[in-house]
Amino acid sequence: MCAGAPLDENAYAYLLGLYLGDGHIVRARKGTYLLAIYCSAIYTDLVEECRSSVRAVFPVKPFTREKPGCTVVQAVSKHWPCIFPQHGPGPKHSRLIKLDAWQQEVVRAHPQQLIRGLFHSDGCRATNRVRRMVSGEWKYYEYPRYSFSNTSKDIHTILGDTLDQVGAKWKLVWVPTKAAHHQDTGTLSVAKRDSVALLDTFIGPKS
Numbered sequence: 151m152c153a154g155a156p157l158d159e160n161a162y163a164y165l166l167g168l169y170l171g172d173g174h175i176v177r178a179r180k181g182t183y184l185l186a187i188y189c190s191a192i193y194t195d196l197v198e199e200c201r202s203s204v205r206a207v208f209p210v211k212p213f214t215r216e217k218p219g220c221t222v223v224q225a226v227s228k229h230w231p232c233i234f235p236q237h238g239p240g241p242k243h244s245r246l247i248k249l250d251a252w253q254q255e256v257v258r259a260h261p262q263q264l265i266r267g268l269f270h271s272d273g274c275r276a277t278n279r280v281r282r283m284v285s286g287e288w289k290y291y292e293y294p295r296y297s298f299s300n301t302s303k304d305i306h307t308i309l310g311d312t313l314d315q316v317g318a319k320w321k322l323v324w325v326p327t328k329a330a331h332h333q334d335t336g337t338l339s340v341a342k343r344d345s346v347a348l349l350d351t352f353i354g355p356k357s
């Protein structure tokens with residue numbers, strides 16, 4: 151960006167998804183910034199891909215910190231705000247999250263990687279099992295679906311637009327919170343069989 155160096159766009163689109171879902175940038179010492187991406191500790195492949203994407207996007211040495219149930223992938227650089235211009239004070243739902251023109255271009259070229267990153271951070275692939283009586287017998291059916299939960303309307307817009315681009319059908323439902331100091335959460339789900347099959351070609355269950 152600021153250095154004019156070539157960008158690994160594939161890794162960037164994935165990391166952007168992780169960052170928008172579960173990442174933070176905070177000011178550190180001497181004009182540097184700390185990028186922190188929270189991953190579930192049980193998904194070791196995902197943690198590894200997060201680390202390698204950080205390295206591919208910028209020549210830094212990521213390090214990890216263990217927290218209860220989660221592994222935080224971190225890296226220090228002066229340039230995180232150039233790489234993720236969505237950086238700003240306060241939680242993401244309280245500020246405008248809009249991709250810059252160059253980021254939109256990267257996402258248009260690598261939509262699947264952004265979608266993967268978002269579902270890998272704040273999403274999951276789960277299977278609903280339902281029981282139906284068919285000619286006097288109970289039959290069990292499984293319906294896999296993808297869902298993504300986040301409190302930022304802007305991030306839902308980015309995901310929805312990108313799913314439209316690849317041709318996946320989705321639905322977004324907002325559940326109002328009753329708790330004080332909590333935000334309403336929007337859950338986007340992809341449940342239509344064809345669309346789930348499409349996402350399975352490039353996402354699949356987390357591991």
Ligand SMILES: [Zn+2]
Pocket residue numbers: 151152153228229232233
């Ligand atoms: Zn910079």
